[in-house]
Amino acid sequence: MSSVEGRPVASGANGELAAPAAIRLDLAVIAELVTAKSRVLDIGCGDGALLALLEARRQVDGRGIELSQTGVNECVARGLSVIQGDADSDLVHYQDDAFDYVILSQTIQATRNPKVVLSELLRIGQRAIVSFPNFGHWSIRYALGFRGRMPVTANLAHAWYETPNIHFCTIRDFVELAENELGATVETAIAINATGQKMGMKMPWWFWNLFGQQAVFVLKR
Numbered sequence: 561m562s563s564v565e566g567r568p569v570a571s572g573a574n575g576e577l578a579a580p581a582a583i584r585l586d587l588a589v590i591a592e593l594v595t596a597k598s599r600v601l602d603i604g605c606g607d608g609a610l611l612a613l614l615e616a617r618r619q620v621d622g623r624g625i626e627l628s629q630t631g632v633n634e635c636v637a638r639g640l641s642v643i644q645g646d647a648d649s650d651l652v653h654y655q656d657d658a659f660d661y662v663i664l665s666q667t668i669q670a671t672r673n674p675k676v677v678l679s680e681l682l683r684i685g686q687r688a689i690v691s692f693p694n695f696g697h698w699s700i701r702y703a704l705g706f707r708g709r710m711p712v713t714a715n716l717a718h719a720w721y722e723t724p725n726i727h728f729c730t731i732r733d734f735v736e737l738a739e740n741e742l743g744a745t746v747e748t749a750i751a752i753n754a755t756g757q758k759m760g761m762k763m764p765w766w767f768w769n770l771f772g773q774q775a776v777f778v779l780k781r
Contacts, residue, residue, distance in 0.1 A: 583609060585756055586665055586691040589776045593689060593748060594618050598660035601625070601685065603647050604667035608635035611642070623659075625650065648672045651680035658684045665691045666774075670724040675737060682744055682781050691776040696730030696769040699754070731769045738779055748778035 662685030751772030
Protein backbone atom coordinates (compact mmCIF):
# COMPACT_ATOMS: atom_id res chain seq x y z
CA MET A 561 0.00 0.00 0.00
CA SER A 562 1.39 3.39 -0.91
CA SER A 563 1.56 6.40 1.40
CA VAL A 564 -1.21 8.93 1.77
CA GLU A 565 0.11 10.74 -1.29
CA GLY A 566 -0.32 7.59 -3.37
CA ARG A 567 -3.36 5.65 -4.52
CA PRO A 568 -5.53 3.06 -2.77
CA VAL A 569 -4.74 -0.58 -3.44
CA ALA A 570 -8.33 -1.70 -3.85
CA SER A 571 -11.85 -0.49 -4.28
CA GLY A 572 -15.19 -1.72 -5.49
CA ALA A 573 -16.46 -0.98 -8.98
CA ASN A 574 -18.18 2.30 -9.61
CA GLY A 575 -21.92 2.30 -9.26
CA GLU A 576 -24.59 2.55 -6.65
CA LEU A 577 -24.50 -0.11 -3.98
CA ALA A 578 -27.34 -2.57 -3.80
CA ALA A 579 -28.38 -2.48 -0.17
CA PRO A 580 -31.72 -3.07 1.49
CA ALA A 581 -33.38 0.13 2.64
CA ALA A 582 -33.12 -0.94 6.28
CA ILE A 583 -29.36 -1.60 6.09
CA ARG A 584 -26.94 1.28 6.55
CA LEU A 585 -24.74 1.78 3.51
CA ASP A 586 -21.39 1.07 5.18
CA LEU A 587 -22.81 -2.13 6.70
CA ALA A 588 -23.79 -3.40 3.25
CA VAL A 589 -20.23 -2.75 2.06
CA ILE A 590 -18.76 -4.53 5.09
CA ALA A 591 -21.00 -7.56 4.52
CA GLU A 592 -19.47 -7.92 1.04
CA LEU A 593 -15.97 -8.05 2.52
CA VAL A 594 -16.47 -10.82 5.09
CA THR A 595 -15.65 -14.40 4.11
CA ALA A 596 -18.37 -17.01 4.56
CA LYS A 597 -18.36 -19.10 7.74
CA SER A 598 -15.73 -16.95 9.43
CA ARG A 599 -15.49 -15.96 13.08
CA VAL A 600 -16.65 -12.38 13.55
CA LEU A 601 -16.71 -9.95 16.46
CA ASP A 602 -18.79 -6.81 15.90
CA ILE A 603 -17.81 -4.07 18.35
CA GLY A 604 -20.43 -1.41 19.00
CA CYS A 605 -22.95 -3.57 17.18
CA GLY A 606 -25.98 -1.40 17.98
CA ASP A 607 -29.23 -3.21 17.32
CA GLY A 608 -27.42 -6.12 15.63
CA ALA A 609 -28.28 -5.22 12.03
CA LEU A 610 -24.84 -6.14 10.70
CA LEU A 611 -24.52 -9.35 12.70
CA ALA A 612 -27.96 -10.46 11.53
CA LEU A 613 -27.00 -9.67 7.93
CA LEU A 614 -23.72 -11.56 8.21
CA GLU A 615 -25.36 -14.60 9.77
CA ALA A 616 -28.01 -14.67 7.05
CA ARG A 617 -25.75 -14.01 4.05
CA ARG A 618 -22.36 -15.34 5.17
CA GLN A 619 -23.29 -17.94 7.82
CA VAL A 620 -20.67 -16.49 10.14
CA ASP A 621 -20.04 -17.45 13.74
CA GLY A 622 -20.89 -14.01 15.04
CA ARG A 623 -20.42 -12.33 18.41
CA GLY A 624 -21.06 -8.75 19.44
CA ILE A 625 -20.26 -6.09 22.05
CA GLU A 626 -22.60 -3.17 22.63
CA LEU A 627 -22.39 -0.41 25.22
CA SER A 628 -26.10 0.41 25.53
CA GLN A 629 -28.47 -1.93 27.31
CA THR A 630 -31.16 -1.06 24.78
CA GLY A 631 -28.93 -2.24 21.95
CA VAL A 632 -28.07 -5.45 23.78
CA ASN A 633 -31.76 -6.15 24.34
CA GLU A 634 -32.53 -5.61 20.65
CA CYS A 635 -29.71 -7.98 19.66
CA VAL A 636 -30.85 -10.67 22.07
CA ALA A 637 -34.38 -10.33 20.71
CA ARG A 638 -32.93 -11.11 17.27
CA GLY A 639 -31.32 -14.25 18.67
CA LEU A 640 -27.78 -12.83 18.44
CA SER A 641 -24.90 -13.57 20.81
CA VAL A 642 -24.14 -10.10 22.19
CA ILE A 643 -22.83 -8.89 25.54
CA GLN A 644 -22.72 -5.45 27.09
CA GLY A 645 -19.26 -3.93 26.99
CA ASP A 646 -17.09 -0.92 26.22
CA ALA A 647 -14.62 -0.85 23.32
CA ASP A 648 -12.28 1.38 25.33
CA SER A 649 -11.92 -0.99 28.27
CA ASP A 650 -13.15 -4.52 27.53
CA LEU A 651 -11.18 -5.65 24.46
CA VAL A 652 -8.18 -6.57 26.64
CA HIS A 653 -10.13 -9.63 27.83
CA TYR A 654 -10.03 -11.26 24.37
CA GLN A 655 -7.21 -13.58 23.35
CA ASP A 656 -4.89 -12.92 20.41
CA ASP A 657 -6.29 -14.06 17.03
CA ALA A 658 -9.62 -15.01 18.59
CA PHE A 659 -11.55 -13.98 15.45
CA ASP A 660 -11.09 -13.88 11.69
CA TYR A 661 -12.66 -10.41 11.51
CA VAL A 662 -13.13 -7.75 14.15
CA ILE A 663 -15.49 -5.00 12.97
CA LEU A 664 -15.82 -1.44 14.22
CA SER A 665 -18.43 0.43 12.20
CA GLN A 666 -19.00 4.18 12.61
CA THR A 667 -17.62 3.99 16.16
CA ILE A 668 -13.88 4.73 16.20
CA GLN A 669 -14.49 8.50 16.27
CA ALA A 670 -16.57 8.05 19.43
CA THR A 671 -13.95 6.07 21.39
CA ARG A 672 -11.75 7.73 23.99
CA ASN A 673 -8.47 6.33 22.59
CA PRO A 674 -8.82 5.32 18.93
CA LYS A 675 -5.16 4.28 18.61
CA VAL A 676 -5.42 1.79 21.47
CA VAL A 677 -8.78 0.47 20.25
CA LEU A 678 -7.46 -0.04 16.72
CA SER A 679 -4.38 -1.79 18.09
CA GLU A 680 -6.63 -4.15 20.05
CA LEU A 681 -8.68 -4.89 16.93
CA LEU A 682 -5.53 -5.90 15.09
CA ARG A 683 -4.43 -8.06 18.01
CA ILE A 684 -7.60 -10.09 18.47
CA GLY A 685 -8.58 -10.37 14.80
CA GLN A 686 -6.80 -11.70 11.72
CA ARG A 687 -8.30 -8.67 10.01
CA ALA A 688 -9.92 -5.49 11.26
CA ILE A 689 -12.71 -3.83 9.30
CA VAL A 690 -13.31 -0.19 10.21
CA SER A 691 -15.83 2.26 8.78
CA PHE A 692 -16.02 5.92 9.74
CA PRO A 693 -17.36 9.29 8.55
CA ASN A 694 -14.75 11.38 6.75
CA PHE A 695 -14.34 14.75 8.44
CA GLY A 696 -12.24 15.91 5.47
CA HIS A 697 -15.25 15.91 3.11
CA TRP A 698 -15.74 19.15 1.18
CA SER A 699 -19.12 19.88 2.82
CA ILE A 700 -17.50 19.89 6.26
CA ARG A 701 -14.68 22.10 5.03
CA TYR A 702 -17.25 24.48 3.55
CA ALA A 703 -19.26 24.67 6.77
CA LEU A 704 -16.16 25.47 8.80
CA GLY A 705 -14.35 27.66 6.28
CA PHE A 706 -17.18 29.78 4.90
CA ARG A 707 -20.00 29.55 7.43
CA GLY A 708 -17.87 29.36 10.56
CA ARG A 709 -20.12 26.63 11.95
CA MET A 710 -19.62 23.04 13.01
CA PRO A 711 -21.28 20.97 10.28
CA VAL A 712 -24.53 19.05 10.55
CA THR A 713 -25.00 16.72 7.58
CA ALA A 714 -26.97 13.59 6.70
CA ASN A 715 -23.92 11.56 7.70
CA LEU A 716 -23.15 13.65 10.82
CA ALA A 717 -26.59 14.42 12.10
CA HIS A 718 -25.82 15.69 15.61
CA ALA A 719 -25.19 19.27 16.64
CA TRP A 720 -21.78 19.98 18.19
CA TYR A 721 -23.17 20.04 21.74
CA GLU A 722 -24.78 16.60 21.54
CA THR A 723 -22.60 14.62 19.13
CA PRO A 724 -21.05 11.34 20.34
CA ASN A 725 -18.06 12.02 18.08
CA ILE A 726 -15.09 13.17 20.15
CA HIS A 727 -12.25 12.58 17.64
CA PHE A 728 -12.45 14.07 14.16
CA CYS A 729 -10.76 11.80 11.65
CA THR A 730 -10.18 12.20 7.91
CA ILE A 731 -9.31 9.42 5.47
CA ARG A 732 -5.71 10.61 5.36
CA ASP A 733 -5.56 10.73 9.17
CA PHE A 734 -6.76 7.14 9.37
CA VAL A 735 -4.22 5.89 6.84
CA GLU A 736 -1.45 7.68 8.74
CA LEU A 737 -2.53 6.05 12.01
CA ALA A 738 -2.92 2.56 10.54
CA GLU A 739 0.23 2.40 8.44
CA ASN A 740 2.75 4.66 10.15
CA GLU A 741 1.73 4.51 13.81
CA LEU A 742 0.53 0.90 14.07
CA GLY A 743 2.39 -0.74 11.18
CA ALA A 744 -0.79 -2.26 9.75
CA THR A 745 -1.32 -3.09 6.09
CA VAL A 746 -4.31 -1.63 4.27
CA GLU A 747 -5.63 -4.66 2.42
CA THR A 748 -8.77 -3.04 1.04
CA ALA A 749 -10.00 0.55 1.02
CA ILE A 750 -13.38 1.78 -0.15
CA ALA A 751 -14.61 5.37 -0.16
CA ILE A 752 -18.29 6.19 -0.58
CA ASN A 753 -19.48 9.55 -1.85
CA ALA A 754 -22.58 11.51 -0.89
CA THR A 755 -24.74 9.74 -3.49
CA GLY A 756 -23.88 6.28 -2.18
CA GLN A 757 -21.42 5.37 -4.91
CA LYS A 758 -18.07 3.69 -4.45
CA MET A 759 -15.31 5.93 -5.69
CA GLY A 760 -12.89 4.71 -8.36
CA MET A 761 -9.69 2.99 -7.30
CA LYS A 762 -7.59 5.16 -9.65
CA MET A 763 -8.33 8.28 -7.65
CA PRO A 764 -5.52 9.52 -5.34
CA TRP A 765 -5.95 9.81 -1.56
CA TRP A 766 -6.48 13.58 -1.71
CA PHE A 767 -9.50 13.06 -3.98
CA TRP A 768 -10.97 10.45 -1.63
CA ASN A 769 -10.32 12.78 1.30
CA LEU A 770 -12.17 15.64 -0.42
CA PHE A 771 -15.15 13.80 -1.91
CA GLY A 772 -15.50 10.60 0.15
CA GLN A 773 -18.28 11.08 2.69
CA GLN A 774 -17.40 7.86 4.49
CA ALA A 775 -14.82 5.10 4.19
CA VAL A 776 -14.41 1.39 4.87
CA PHE A 777 -10.96 -0.10 5.47
CA VAL A 778 -9.80 -3.70 5.85
CA LEU A 779 -6.56 -3.87 7.85
CA LYS A 780 -4.23 -6.70 8.74
CA ARG A 781 -1.03 -6.96 10.75
